């Protein structure tokens with residue numbers, strides 16, 4: 001095998017960027033089905049890209065010092081773009097993810113307080129319970145038939161977050177109704193952004209999103225009302241059995257003494273439910289597909305799990321101490337997040353003109369109100385930042401030298417003050433699910449199926465991820 005073909009073998013399929021076009025309408029048309037279509041091939045080589053979309057100046061920032069400046073050093077000068085709020089508002093209202101300034105600061109203080117309950121050792125039993133049910137469901141599946149592992153990962157991650165927020169598993173009836181509404185919302189929100197670029201009024205486009213959002217919000221509102229009633233009756237749980245909802249209800253901002261109102265609780269829980277399962281499901285589905293494509297990596301992972309679990313029967317679940325030793329499994333997950341980041345685009349707005357925009361100290365060419373795009377999808381596959389950028393190589397995350405890559409070139413969870421507070425939660429959950437999966441099954445590709453990866457609010461496959469499972 002020549003060097004070139006060896007390398008190609010290690011480049012898992014991905015929706016490649018299309019040739020350069022300066023025609024904005026053509027680019028928007030490409031972005032209608034998937035935001036990845038908005039990109040040109042050229043964007044993976046340049047430090048900064050610039051276009052004007054019908055009067056709106058839009059920049060793509062790949063340059064690490066500038067990424068740092070926007071996300072870390074001058075975060076208050078580059079808040080989340082209003083389009084973030086606008087696309088998500090029907091579903092999550094004014095929850096933490098899309099607001100800025102003081103409104104964000106006090107919410108973050110309360111969320112950080114409530115997240116004490118989501119500490120890794122406290123949530124481990126919820127993760128273990130949901131993973132046990134997931135493995136049972138897979139064992140019930142006929143082994144000759146392809147299984148949609150993307151749908152299964154959606155179910156297990158939603159179950160984990162449900163147990164963490166509400167202390168109960170997700171029922172089958174709930175999951176069907178809610179997932180369908182989420183997936184319709186995703187599809188419509190993807191298109192809504194393109195329509196907004198075409199200057200269609202916000203109110204008109206939001207109407208289209210409200211029906212699906214209402215199904216999810218009403219479902220969450222009922223659970224919150226019941227819990228608030230219990231709290232009002234003085235029936236509060238002890239601090240050891242408190243779940244995330246209890247903590248959010250009781251969280252109290254030490255600076256302003258503010259607490260979340262009923263409406264704000266619905267906003268936050270809707271967001272946490274979305275953030276807590278969509279992203280994890282996306283990465284776990286893709287990670288399993290990669291394990292099916294690379295049997296050698298899958299086998300190496302299985303050997304690591306067997307070594308760590310030291311001959312324990314497969315019926316006995318892995319424990320947290322064992323999960324923490326699975327370094328190769330973590331590396332596989334990180335490499336999956338690098339090549340297929342669930343949140344592929346962050347958008348920020350430039351609101352201050354008194355600083356030079358470009359790192360070199362050049363005078364600013366970036367006008368007030370410009371939309372700045374920072375894309376993990378582009379930066380993490382960029383040829384300036386990564387050796388063999390398109391190659392799936394988990395080993396790159398095992399090396400210990402700091403100089404492996406620039407810090408700003410790996411940002412699946414964001415960086416800086418707005419970095420995801422659920423990162424450690426997601427890592428623990430992913431390692432547990434993948435480790436239990438390979439202990440129980442050998443996964444292989446289903447003949448003729450290639451996932452159609454589509455970039456919207458999160459990166460998901462529009463035709464599922466179909467794989468074959470065989471008991472080991």
Ligand code: HEM
Nearest residue numbers: 096097275276279280342343346412413414418420422426
């Ligand atoms: C693989 C899984 C996950 C990925 C890739 C991910 C990624 C992200 C990203 C990229 C952001 C925004 C960063 C920015 O705009 O600068 C974010 C924010 C956030 N995520 Fe996650 N996330 C994951 C799982 C979770 C989980 C499990 C939770 C909760 C249990 C969570 C809760 C949040 C919250 C509350 C924010 C808002 C933070 C803020 O605005 O201050 N995420 N996440």
